[in-house]
Amino acid sequence: MQYLVTSSEMQHYDAHTSQTIGLPALVLMERAALAVVNQLQTEDFNLSRVALICGYGNNGGDGIAVARLLKLHHIDVTVYLVGLPNSASAQTLQQIKIAQHYQIPVMTSLPDSLSSYTTVVDAIFGIGLNRNVSGEFLRAIELINQSHADVLAIDIPSGVCADTGKILGAAVKAKQTVTFAYSKLGLSFYPGLELAGKVTIADIGIYADKPASHYTFEQDDLDKLLPIRANDSHKGSYGKVLTIAGSQNMSGAAYLSAKAAYRAGAGLVRIYTPICNSTILLSQLPEALLSPFTPNHVNFTELETWINWASVIVIGPGMGVSDDSHQILSYVLNHATVPIIIDADGLNVLSQDLSLLKQAKSPIILTPHLGEMASLTKRAIDEIKHNLIAIAKTFSQKHNVICVLKDAKTVVAQPHKPTYINQSGNNGMATAGSGDVLTGIIAGLIAGHLPAAQAAPVSVYLHGLAGNNAAEKLNKYSLLASDIIEGLTHILPN
Numbered sequence: 001m002q003y004l005v006t007s008s009e010m011q012h013y014d015a016h017t018s019q020t021i022g023l024p025a026l027v028l029m030e031r032a033a034l035a036v037v038n039q040l041q042t043e044d045f046n047l048s049r050v051a052l053i054c055g056y057g058n059n060g061g062d063g064i065a066v067a068r069l070l071k072l073h074h075i076d077v078t079v080y081l082v083g084l085p086n087s088a089s090a091q092t093l094q095q096i097k098i099a100q101h102y103q104i105p106v107m108t109s110l111p112d113s114l115s116s117y118t119t120v121v122d123a124i125f126g127i128g129l130n131r132n133v134s135g136e137f138l139r140a141i142e143l144i145n146q147s148h149a150d151v152l153a154i155d156i157p158s159g160v161c162a163d164t165g166k167i168l169g170a171a172v173k174a175k176q177t178v179t180f181a182y183s184k185l186g187l188s189f190y191p192g193l194e195l196a197g198k199v200t201i202a203d204i205g206i207y208a209d210k211p212a213s214h215y216t217f218e219q220d221d222l223d224k225l226l227p228i229r230a231n232d233s234h235k236g237s238y239g240k241v242l243t244i245a246g247s248q249n250m251s252g253a254a255y256l257s258a259k260a261a262y263r264a265g266a267g268l269v270r271i272y273t274p275i276c277n278s279t280i281l282l283s284q285l286p287e288a289l290l291s292p293f294t295p296n297h298v299n300f301t302e303l304e305t306w307i308n309w310a311s312v313i314v315i316g317p318g319m320g321v322s323d324d325s326h327q328i329l330s331y332v333l334n335h336a337t338v339p340i341i342i343d344a345d346g347l348n349v350l351s352q353d354l355s356l357l358k359q360a361k362s363p364i365i366l367t368p369h370l371g372e373m374a375s376l377t378k379r380a381i382d383e384i385k386h387n388l389i390a391i392a393k394t395f396s397q398k399h400n401v402i403c404v405l406k407d408a409k410t411v412v413a414q415p416h417k418p419t420y421i422n423q424s425g426n427n428g429m430a431t432a433g434s435g436d437v438l439t440g441i442i443a444g445l446i447a448g449h450l451p452a453a454q455a456a457p458v459s460v461y462l463h464g465l466a467g468n469n470a471a472e473k474l475n476k477y478s479l480l481a482s483d484i485i486e487g488l489t490h491i492l493p494n
Contacts, residue, residue, distance in 0.1 A: 002217075055081075240269075393413045
């Protein structure tokens with residue numbers, strides 16, 4: 001697991017390390033500079049002539065220290081200072097004095113162009129920026145982006161909000177970014193993620209005395225995340241998934257969700273669907289149990305039998321928005337005592353009457369994409385897209401649900417717990433049925449005895465890894481939802 005920290009969390013960790021633990025700030029600055037120089041020297045940067053554009057804060061101090069270390073390697077360096085000298089931190093003033101003793105050119109005005117430099121190091125703002133850039137800072141960013149040189153950003157590209165990834169007026173476009181201790185939240189979301197280029201996290205000795213409020217998974221976590229399968233197990237050992245899905249001419253979503261649940265390890269999957277889907281589902285997925293019903297004549301006594309049979313319930317994929325859908329969703333929420341995953345048309349029905357959630361007696365996972373979240377919250381899609389974390393958190397806490405808000409970087413929010421930000425996946429997964437597959441994976445892991453609070457973020461991560469595997473074998477243009485299911489077979493451990 002990797003922390004994704006906000007600017008205030010990082011500033012707290014930094015202060016705790018230097019002030020409470022007693023590791024001097026100048027030592028941290030030196031270690032940061034060493035990490036940047038190592039990146040410059042081991043990666044594909046042309047170091048024939050290097051300009052370092054530095055602010056007067058500690059980010060600028062890091063940049064000036066980098067200039068000194070490069071000078072020791074006989075590299076031609078020039079430092080350009082941007083901003084007001086009276087705003088300088090004590091550490092940056094010290095670095096300026098040291099650089100001057102090393103006879104490094106330290107210029108207090110920007111050049112007309114940076115075109116003569118082969119590499120530019122961006123050390124203007126760091127993570128503390130909280131307003132739009134203007135004046136001399138704006139000109140510095142424009143000069144960097146116009147230079148055609150290789151650009152390395154220190155900690156975060158200047159002009160990118162460390163908490164959201166938004167551009168604050170203007171921002172540096174870097175080839176690479178070296179960030180310190182932990183990745184910053186703004187490096188996980190577009191456009192910050194794209195502007196940062198390749199991101200390297202450098203350990204410089206900063207100590208986190210409390211957990212961060214956001215996290216992500218890494219490949220090394222995979223074995224520790226999955227439920228354990230016993231050698232003496234049988235199909236009943238891995239739970240029973242009830243998938244309530246499908247409608248007239250909409251059997252595909254039921255198939256994808258049910259098959260994904262099996263591929264994620266479920267022991268038994270039962271599909272509760274209109275009778276018109278029976279033949280095609282039995283032929284597509286003979287492993288599934290089928291319980292068809294007649295539209296407009298739902299037998300709720302029979303439905304209750306299957307609710308009581310299930311270890312986890314999926315409701316919504318391809319089921320349509322109808323009186324049947326509303327009645328079935330209401331009945332499930334009112335009678336189930338096992339985790340319920342509401343997706344697709346289940347969410348569309350729910351958006352008409354959010355009070356249905358008050359009936360729930362068990363953990364609820366909602367898996368909306370942006371359009372479905374707009375219906376649930378009565379907010380514009382653009383507003384949600386640019387405030388994924390805040391909106392997912394607020395909704396989760398207000399309705400006491402686990403909210404899996406799907407986008408290029410999916411967010412999993414749940415009450416009183418850290419928020420998961422997914423880093424796996426690719427744009428080929430933006431295809432019909434991808435969400436049905438995710439719903440099935442969540443159900444499969446819960447059936448295999450992973451608690452809902454863990455199954456939601458783990459499934460999102462697995463879904464992305466499976467999509468990456470499929471894209472490697474095929475390509476991003478041609479990816480189908482069924483390819484993601486097959487990708488699971490290659491990324492899950494034996």
